[in-house]
Amino acid sequence: MASLGWDATFSDSYSRYDRRGNHPGRVARVDRGVCTVLTAGGTVRASLAGRMLGVVAKDPLSMPSVGDWVVVRTWDDDRRTIEAVLPRRSAIVRSTAGKAAEGQAIAANADAVAIVEALDPDPDFGRIERLAALAYDSGATPLLVLTKADAVPDPELLADDLSAAMPDAPVLTVSAVTGQGLDALAEYLKPGRSLALLGASGAGKSTLVNALAGAEVMATRGLRADGRGRHTTSHRSLVPVPHGGAIIDTPGLRVVGLFDRRPGDAATPVDGLARAFGDLDALAAQCRFNDCRHDTEPGCAVLAAIDDGLLTARRLENWRKLQREQAFERSRAAARARAVGRDKARHRAAQDKARARGD
Ligand SMILES: Nc1nc2c(ncn2[C@@H]2O[C@H](COP(=O)(O)OP(=O)(O)OP(=O)(O)O)[C@@H](O)[C@H]2O)c(=O)[nH]1
Numbered sequence: 225m226a227s228l229g230w231d232a233t234f235s236d237s238y239s240r241y242d243r244r245g246n247h248p249g250r251v252a253r254v255d256r257g258v259c260t261v262l263t264a265g266g267t268v269r270a271s272l273a274g275r276m277l278g279v280v281a282k283d284p285l286s287m288p289s290v291g292d293w294v295v296v297r298t299w300d301d302d303r304r305t306i307e308a309v310l311p312r313r314s315a316i317v318r319s320t321a322g323k324a325a326e327g328q329a330i331a332a333n334a335d336a337v338a339i340v341e342a343l344d345p346d347p348d349f350g351r352i353e354r355l356a357a358l359a360y361d362s363g364a365t366p367l368l369v370l371t372k373a374d375a376v377p378d379p380e381l382l383a384d385d386l387s388a389a390m391p392d393a394p395v396l397t398v399s400a401v402t403g404q405g406l407d408a409l410a411e412y413l414k415p416g417r418s419l420a421l422l423g424a425s426g427a428g429k430s431t432l433v434n435a436l437a438g439a440e441v442m443a444t445r446g447l448r449a450d451g452r453g454r455h456t457t458s459h460r461s462l463v464p465v466p467h468g469g470a471i472i473d474t475p476g477l478r479v480v481g482l483f484d485r486r487p488g489d490a491a492t493p494v495d496g497l498a499r500a501f502g503d504l505d506a507l508a509a510q511c512r513f514n515d516c517r518h519d520t521e522p523g524c525a526v527l528a529a530i531d532d533g534l535l536t537a538r539r540l541e542n543w544r545k546l547q548r549e550q551a552f553e554r555s556r557a558a559a560r561a562r563a564v565g566r567d568k569a570r571h572r573a574a575q576d577k578a579r580a581r582g583d
């Protein structure tokens with residue numbers, strides 16, 4: 225358990241659940257609400273307890289996710305249920321595609337999040353930047369992992385270019401074929417440490433899990449004829465590694481919406497987008513005008529950096545795009561909060577009326 229990341233903080237959170245029949249465990253996989261959980265007594269399957277169903281219906285973010293530490297209860301008839309999710313240390317949260325602005329946790333309690341992008345074919349700057357915002361938002365430490373180094377003539381040159389997409393993060397160039405860079409990546413997998421992999425389908429995540437866990441633990445499949453990954457991984461998995469630690473594979477998501485975790489809350493702990501674009505934030509602070517739009521304004525530090533070749537116009541454009549998207553998410557979430565408020569007010573009014581009638 226300690227090797228999987230169980231520590232004093234989780235143990236503390238667990239203490240109020242510590243009674244006969246309960247055990248702590250870490251979620252390795254979720255299939256339609258049934259969780260595969262690693263416990264000190266072995267791997268078990270557990271469904272959500274009744275009270276959890278209520279909690280999840282109100283707040284989809286509280287649905288157990290891969291990497292969560294949970295309370296498993298074993299019943300007399302050997303059935304097992306998940307009674308609670310212990311507070312998360314980090315969570316990768318994406319916005320769900322539906323109309324309501326809801327978030328979905330795709331991996332919990334990672335210490336480091338690797339944005340995985342293949343050098344071949346065509347690595348995508350914009351995708352790295354978007355995933356970086358998600359990774360910084362998670363509270364875990366982001367890094368950039370560029371895969372399939374064996375497939376391009378000059379991986380280091382490409383890596384140099386792509387590192388501009390995550391200026392504050394370590395960048396590793398790896399190949400599952402030659403083994404290049406795998407030791408450096410394994411540094412993030414000490415006993416008790418968890419590394420989550422986040423990237424497009426076909427980026428080579430499952431192959432990395434296999435290489436690092438040293439076994440064919442994930443089903444990897446061939447590429448389609450057009451060179452794109454087949455969309456086959458629908459589950460997420462946490463895999464313990466032999467020398468301690470765990471790797472969390474996430475599904476290769478097509479669309480990864482940014483999720484604004486706490487709309488309108490000034491106390492929001494991290495703004496992943498601002499962190500992922502820390503270089504631009506710092507430049508913008510030096511513009512002559514506070515409300516500079518970095519468009520045609522005189523004394524604009526952002527435009528000056530582009531002129532000097534320190535920043536690409538493409539990165540500025542993507543920053544704006546992601547900011548617009550975040551603003552949209554924020555307005556959706558605010559609308560949803562208002563709707564919930566209205567429902568509550570209506571409910572209270574009905575109760576008051578009933579009381580006034582003396583029911
Ligand atoms: N040349 C080369 N090919 C690789 C490397 N790593 C992975 N591949 C190939 O890339 C394809 C996709 O790899 P996967 O590991 O399945 O990709 P994934 O990111 O897990 O994809 P999803 O499961 O869809 O999320 C497979 O055909 C792998 O054999 C590498 O280092 N070099």
Ligand SMILES: [Zn+2]
Pocket residue numbers: 508511512516517518519521523524525526527
């Ligand atoms: Zn400016």
